[in-house]
Amino acid sequence: MKKKTPIMKLLSSLQYFGLILGCLYVVHSQTIQDSCITSILPNVYAQIPFDTSSLTCFNVWPSENFLLRYSQAGPSLWSFVLSAPNTNSYVAMGFSPNGGMVGSSAIVGWLVGGSSATMKRYYLGGKTPNQVVVDQGNLRVFQNSSAIVSFSSRMYIAFQLVIDQPSQQLVYAVGGNSNQAPSPSSYQLTVHRNQITVSFNYDSGQGSQVSAPYSNLKRVHGILNAVGWGGLILIGAMIARYTRHLGSKWFYAHACIQTLGFILGLSGVVAGLILNDRIDVNVAKHKAIGIVIITLGCLQILAILIRPSTDSKRRKFWNWYHHNVGRLLIVLAVFNVFYGINLANAGSDWNVPYGVFIGIIVTVALSLELRSLTED
Numbered sequence: 001m002k003k004k005t006p007i008m009k010l011l012s013s014l015q016y017f018g019l020i021l022g023c024l025y026v027v028h029s030q031t032i033q034d035s036c037i038t039s040i041l042p043n044v045y046a047q048i049p050f051d052t053s054s055l056t057c058f059n060v061w062p063s064e065n066f067l068l069r070y071s072q073a074g075p076s077l078w079s080f081v082l083s084a085p086n087t088n089s090y091v092a093m094g095f096s097p098n099g100g101m102v103g104s105s106a107i108v109g110w111l112v113g114g115s116s117a118t119m120k121r122y123y124l125g126g127k128t129p130n131q132v133v134v135d136q137g138n139l140r141v142f143q144n145s146s147a148i149v150s151f152s153s154r155m156y157i158a159f160q161l162v163i164d165q166p167s168q169q170l171v172y173a174v175g176g177n178s179n180q181a182p183s184p185s186s187y188q189l190t191v192h193r194n195q196i197t198v199s200f201n202y203d204s205g206q207g208s209q210v211s212a213p214y215s216n217l218k219r220v221h222g223i224l225n226a227v228g229w230g231g232l233i234l235i236g237a238m239i240a241r242y243t244r245h246l247g248s249k250w251f252y253a254h255a256c257i258q259t260l261g262f263i264l265g266l267s268g269v270v271a272g273l274i275l276n277d278r279i280d281v282n283v284a285k286h287k288a289i290g291i292v293i294i295t296l297g298c299l300q301i302l303a304i305l306i307r308p309s310t311d312s313k314r315r316k317f318w319n320w321y322h323h324n325v326g327r328l329l330i331v332l333a334v335f336n337v338f339y340g341i342n343l344a345n346a347g348s349d350w351n352v353p354y355g356v357f358i359g360i361i362v363t364v365a366l367s368l369e370l371r372s373l374t375e376d
Contacts, residue, residue: 033152034067034083034152034154035059035067036057036058036059036067039052039053039055040052040055040069040081040156041151041152043151044149044151044156047147047149048081048147048149048156048158049144049145049146049147049158050073050079050145050158050160051073051079052069052079052081052158054071055069055070055071055079055081056069056070056071056205057069057205058200058205058206058207060170060172060198060200060207061172061196061198064084064085064172064174064194064196065084065085066082066083066084066091066172067082067083067084068080068081068082068083068093068170068200069081069082069083070202072202073160075164076162076163076164077142077160077161077162077163078160078161078163078166079145079158079159079160080093080107080157080158080159080160080161081156081157081158082107082109082156082157082158083154083155083156083157084154084155084157084174085153085154085155086111086150086153086154086155087174087175088110088111088112088113088180088181089110089174089175089176089180089181089193090108090109090110090174090175090181090182090189091108091109091110091155091157091172091173091174091175092106092107092108092122092171092172092173092174092189092192093106093107093108093157093170093171093172094106094107094124094170094171094172094173095139095166095167095169095170095171096167096169096170096171096197097167097169098169099169099197099199099210100171100197100279101124101127101171101173101195101197102124102125102126102127102279103124103125104124104137104167104169104171105121105122105123105124105136105137105138105139106121106122106123106124106137106139106171106173107119107120107121107122107139107141107157107159108120108121108122108182108189109148109155109157110155110175110181110182111148111150111155111181112181117147117148117150118148118181118182118184118187119146119148119157119159120134120135120182120187121134121135121136121137121139121141122134122135122136122137122189123136123137123138124137124171126282127282128282129188129189129190129191130188132188132189134186134187134188139161139163140161140162140163141159141160141161141162142159142160142161142162145158145159145160146158146159146160147159165202166202168199168200168201168202169197169198169199169200169210170197170198170199170200170207171195171196171197171198172195172196172197172198173192173194173195173196174192174193174194174195175189175190175192175193176190176191176192176193196209197209197210198210214275214278214279217271217274217275217278218275218344220268220271221268221271221272221275221340222268222337222340222341222344222346222350223268224264224265224267224268224271225264225265225268225269225272225290225333225336225337225340226337226350226354227261227264228260228261228262228263228264228265228266228267228268229261229264229265229268229293229297229329229333229336229337230333230334230336230337230354231261231357232257232258232260232261232264233258233261233262233265233326233329233330233333234330234333234334234361235257235261235361236253236254236257236258236261237254237258237326237327237330238361238364238365238368239253239254239257240254241368242365242368242372255304258300262297262300262301265293265294265297265333266294266297269290269291269293269294272287272290273287283343285339286336286339286340286343289332289335289336289339290336292332293329293332293333293336296325296328296329296332297329299325300322300325300326300329303318303321303322303325306318307322334358337354338351338354338355341354
């Protein structure tokens with residue numbers, strides 16, 4: 001057997017070293033995380049049908065890890081590459097005329113099983129699925145410029161728009177259910193899991209989150225109804241039921257708290273009607289329940305004005321009416337507060353505090369009810 005020379009040993013060592021570096025590169029390329037610090041990976045931009053060498057990058061949605069790369073490719077041509085985690089649901093990027101989702105046109109893409117890729121244009125005419133229309137909108141996608149690339153558990157949606165200046169109000173959304181992409185039969189989108197609007201400056205490459213339209217009015221509407229119908233009315237009812245041993249004081253306390261609750265609740269309903277007139281959103285059930293609640297509240301006010309004396313034969317019928325209408329109002333009010341929180345996608349920030357309040361009210365009411373039973 002021929003003995004290896006020092007040069008042959010060196011070459012052999014370099015081969016092994018190169019093999020190790022190659023393996024490390026393969027492992028690294030499969031686990032590398034996308035960020036704006038690095039350019040698009042070579043095996044990603046090789047599959048994008050336009051030049052990506054001069055794209056500007058911005059982290060448009062840090063909580064969802066959405067990265068937007070863009071550049072002006074011509075006088076009326078803009079290039080975009082949106083990078084997002086692949087959850088096998090859809091990812092949407094909309095161009096809004098007013099900062100809201102309704103009225104915007106969007107590019108939506110998704111991957112099924114990491115291989116089957118689909119990209120569609122949508123017009124967001126409303127917030128219900130049947131108002132989100134496929135293959136509509138005012139976006140003109142440059143011919144043969146779109147692509148979806150999957151790499152390292154991320155999805156890259158690339159496209160070019162024929163437009164002089166894209167809207168600076170960009171809307172981003174992520175699909176509601178993992179492993180549930182739109183069906184090829186209708187391409188109807190399910191309700192998104194999360195959404196954000198970003199005001200974007202293409203010259204500086206910077207953006208800032210935009211509050212949802214009329215967000216302050218929405219907050220006022222929710223607080224007034226939760227405190228009025230869903231809070232004070234409950235407390236006032238408990239005072240009437242469990243503090244009669246205090247003499248006439250219970251009546252004045254009950255009347256004052258219920259009146260304040262009615263005024264706040266009425267203000268909340270008015271705010272809701274104004275809000276419904278200004279934004280295009282389907283809240284017909286929530287609105288209908290609110291109208292029933294305020295009607296019951298008005299009936300309770302009228303009942304006070306015609307309240308018979310305690311020794312009247314009609315008093316027992318009045319008591320039955322007053323108590324049961326009040327109970328129905330309370331049930332509908334609590335339900336509608338939770339329903340409104342759900343419609344607003346307010347989440348645990350509202351659900352938890354109000355749920356804790358209702359839990360305390362129920363616990364106190366049960367304790368007082370058991371106490372009154374034992375005393376009898």
